[in-house]
Amino acid sequence: MNRPTVHDIAKEAGVSLATVDRVLNARPGVRDKTIAKVQDAVVRLGYVRDTYAANLARKRLYRFVFVLPEGPNQFAASLCAALDEAHAAQISDRTAIEIVRVPLRDPHAIVRRLRQLAVETLDGVALMVPETPQVRDAVARLKAAGVAVVALVSDLPNSRRDHFIGTNSVAAGRTAGLLMGRFVRRPGEVLVVSNSMRARDSLERRLGFDAVISGEFAGLRVLPSVESFDDPARMSAVVTEVLARRDVVGVYSMGSGNTALLDALRESGRIGDLVSIAHELTPTTESALREGALAAVIAQNVGHLARSALRVLRALCDGLSIYEAQERVRIEIILRENIS
């Protein structure tokens, strides 16, 4: 009735505690025949290790590093806050977290920083960086050193990362497209702005967005993406110009830099009749939702991202299986009425 313990296994297999431990942890120095006896007892009794007791005995400490974009990035800032909060709430205790900020635009700087990590004293790394050949190499190096690696928010599909924690960008773009098509009330053009950050993500969002609009909303025409390169002045100028020259009915902001975009929209005096959709819930987008400047925000919950990354990294370290249902990050649609 009570869960079997290592003692039960030892008794059942007719060996000592230490031998059971050796088999369970795949340590050398046990005869094949003995291994078989123990494993047999394990399955017969349905033994499952008590991870907490194990960690207690082992004085286990998980050392994780989170690599996030530096600069005035509201999303990254809220992710940091969520990490601190999750950590403080002992979501995963026996865990030491270090947050490292890197310049997204400089792959070499990123890799240099990754190389500085002391892999011997590291159990896992969560990376929110664009995929480049250099980053792929760095991931391979971490993996070779036995470090667990997860991609966060933006996937590194061609690297050796163990897991991706985030949403499907194409689906997110499709969701934005469907909302845009249903919200807009007359034919016209849709302005798409991007800051060209995390290029693949933007590309995929655009792909999904266009597919839905062109497939189902014949009255809408999506204009070529306008890139701001994180320059508020440039953003303002370009947006103002397009709004003046074109018959814009909707605006889709694929990346960050929403503060500058929203300022430009407000200045244009078109807020009332434009349907604007952006990504990620930040102070800026939240207040824009309340104010009516944004019709919808497509988001992923940063708290969930943080907790999920922590849980997945631990599971990877312990060789445990991952509870996919809990770790799946949903594409959230936030309107004025369901802001958390």
Place this chain on the structure above:
Amino acid sequence: MNRPTVHDIAKEAGVSLATVDRVLNARPGVRDKTIAKVQDAVVRLGYVRDTYAANLARKRLYRFVFVLPEGPNQFAASLCAALDEAHAAQISDRTAIEIVRVPLRDPHAIVRRLRQLAVETLDGVALMVPETPQVRDAVARLKAAGVAVVALVSDLPNSRRDHFIGTNSVAAGRTAGLLMGRFVRRPGEVLVVSNSMRARDSLERRLGFDAVISGEFAGLRVLPSVESFDDPARMSAVVTEVLARRDVVGVYSMGSGNTALLDALRESGRIGDLVSIAHELTPTTESALREGALAAVIAQNVGHLARSALRVLRALCDGLSIYEAQERVRIEIILRENIS
């Protein structure tokens, strides 16, 4: 550097381990002066108990009962599945869960079943039942017996439940209203159907829905609620009749019983031009979303509900504080493109 342990406290306070334990667990038989010494050491060293080690020593077992509606309720079924899954995934181990199904329509039967619970062998109860005076009494009785009680999905605000795990129904209704107003493309009437289950929830959803529609969408008129009382034939008849006689442009389904509603809508041949919105993601509503019969679903994630209930019940049992950010159940908007 390392977290302080009870040993450190004992040394710092100049007492034995046993005394520290007595103070920490508020056990009798310690002089006030000694208590003060220990508590002082606790704050000075910043001691925080290792719950896992404590549970290990205590051989703690959490015994929880979940009281859910019986009958062919898809939402309750998926909640059951989510509970099983969360339990199997050791979201909270050392936990024994029992699921009890009760007839929602019969408050006396509910209370009779609640009285049968062996409170001495119980640590916590999660209730998904409508609030009635009888239920309030039953909650009071459970609380008096020292059992932790949480309301699940549907709140029991006037009872002595410790916590509510679910969404704000008014906000959910407002969200549905906003989506309806923005999705519908011409003036007309909105049919609201309800199965009168969980009366207060339906009332609150309706309240929020009406407030948004009447406040912001002057072209829409919300018809009086149609109640089906879980009778598919009745549902079909009423819906068909209203669609024939009125200029309906939208349908809002506030409760369960969506299978019958959707069948009626399909039969009417109006699926293409109606904007229909329902609550809760079930096999029925999910396939309706894909098919285009439903424009949107307002949902709460059952996996989250299950895990949250488990975590909150544990925290209540251990007298721990609750990590509100993680336990907040969000109002999710599901469209065809972001179905999980």
Place this chain on the structure above:
DNA sequence: TTGTATGCGTTATCAT
């Protein structure tokens, strides 16, 4: 190759 003994942080049962 295998077994014994001890400790991890906490609780609980004995003595004193």
Place this chain on the structure above:
DNA sequence: ATGATAACGCATACAA
């Protein structure tokens, strides 16, 4: 009123 001491389930240094 207080203090040793032995568990809890697991890991591991050290013996055999």
